[in-house]
Amino acid sequence: MTTSMRIRVEGNQFIMERTFGAPKDLVFRAFTEAEHLKKWWGPRGWTLTRCDIDFRPGGVWHYCMKCEDPAQGDFYGMESWGKTIYKETNPQDFYSCTDYFSDEEGTINEELPPCFTELEFVERDGSTTVINRSRYETAAQLQSVIDMGMEHGVRETWDRLEEHLAAVQSA
Numbered sequence: 001m002t003t004s005m006r007i008r009v010e011g012n013q014f015i016m017e018r019t020f021g022a023p024k025d026l027v028f029r030a031f032t033e034a035e036h037l038k039k040w041w042g043p044r045g046w047t048l049t050r051c052d053i054d055f056r057p058g059g060v061w062h063y064c065m066k067c068e069d070p071a072q073g074d075f076y077g078m079e080s081w082g083k084t085i086y087k088e089t090n091p092q093d094f095y096s097c098t099d100y101f102s103d104e105e106g107t108i109n110e111e112l113p114p115c116f117t118e119l120e121f122v123e124r125d126g127s128t129t130v131i132n133r134s135r136y137e138t139a140a141q142l143q144s145v146i147d148m149g150m151e152h153g154v155r156e157t158w159d160r161l162e163e164h165l166a167a168v169q170s171a
Helices: 024-032 034-040 070-075 139-147 150-170
Strands: 006-010 013-020 046-053 060-067 079-090 094-101 115-124 127-135
Touching: 006 150, 013 139, 013 150, 024 034, 024 115, 024 127, 024 150, 034 046, 034 150, 139 150
Parallel strands: none
Antiparallel strands: 006 013, 013 127, 046 060, 060 079, 079 094, 094 115, 115 127
């Protein structure tokens, strides 16, 4: 089931919505369990070389995406570290967190903007719609992340999620 992803910008918010042909339990686990995240997180050509996740309020997800595709030119070999701190967790329905750029030790990069993210999972007729609302302090901060290629990366990442969910369900 291929569906389009709806993306819109409202002031300092980046809102994404997409329906996946999988039950809510599986989609939620794909977002919150390392064994799933390692198979789909990141744009094409990038892999998670580190994925430590403690999914609970106050818990942390610390990860590294690495470009392993030589065709991506200057990006080849690049690492991108991230740190997520979970705020609220309501398994299978919702979670909120703050996402940061970080380094290998988990030290937050203060030069790049953090964002507060809320994810909602809504099941209907065996499919699950994910609604992701990412809020930055200012519209200018959001624009700086968009200018870094966020929209393209998110589209590819969620395409990979759709492929992963299909593979898990056909196994």
